[in-house]
Amino acid sequence: MIELKKNIFLIPGENGSRFPFCTGLYVRGEKLRVLIEAGMGRAAVEGCRDRGVDLLLLSHCHIDHRLLAPLLPGVPVGAHEKEVPFLEDRERFLEGVGFRRGGVSVEGLFPGRTIPFVQVREKVRHGQRLDLGGLTLEVLHTPGHTPGHLAFFIPEAALLFSADIDLTPFGPFYGHDFARIEEFIVSIRQLQEIKAEILVTGHGGLFFDGIPERLAAFEQVIYDRDRRVLNELAQPRGLDFFLNRNLFYSHYPEPQALIRWFEQVHLEKQLARLTRLGQVMIENGSYRRP
Secondary structure, eight states: OEEEETTEEEEOOGGGGOTTOOOEEEEEOSSOEEEEOSOSOHHHHHHHHHHOOSEEEOSOOOHHHHTTGGGSTTOOEEEEGGGHHHHHOHHHHHHHHTHHHHTOOHHHHSTTOOOOOOOOOEEEOTTOEEEOSSOEEEEEEOOSSSTTOEEEEEGGGTEEEEETOOOOTTOOOOOSTTOOHHHHHHHHHHHHTSOOSEEEESSSOEEOSOHHHHHHHHHHHHHHHHHHHHHTOSSOBOHHHHTTSOSSOSSOOSSHHHHHHHHHHHHHHHHHHHHHTTSOEEETTEEEOO
């Protein structure tokens, strides 16, 4: 636990905050103690529990952000209303992320790990300001990664927690069925407008400078992917042509089946985006330039 500002603590996740872990934030107000995320690792979450947690806020429904919520029994959970079905219902989650469509078994890929499902008692909304006592937590609805993805801003510290708008070199992750590229772009630009001096991300680290520029570079990855796909369309191509060719992932780490599925969904969404933009046409099941 690292104190970034008075009573605001960064909680690094195990494994460098890489899946199945994430970075969290513990904010200790005079009236309310809030933990953002529950996927940092057992010791970290138990340490926060021992210090006292009055509210657990989940930025979104992905497993690595709610993994250890069961370690906080009795603590009310807050999330955006669009995220509630995926946090509370197993089938809605598996359909939403596309695992049912892709035949992906999380338990098979990660033996011994189960998906914890939680009941959301506090539905938070965009623009809501939570008075913690001496500190304010402003809720920002930032969809794209998931329908109800949230970021949080603490104005007293000019600190922004951007969750999975995470500035990793990979770029925006929209490899799930319920992800939306256009919403992701709007959300990134929304965060660029915030006068943040500290940016805490869910997986990509901690930043103190050049925050708007870093967010712009993160967005640029989407357009780089557009060009990468278009460059492959010197002649009509079916979706199968694009698969397993490392167009988005430089390599396929284990579990390879999962990563290859993520890349397929990214490619599907990129091609659909280019089709909407009129830069790609679909003809006889193949994609081509107009």
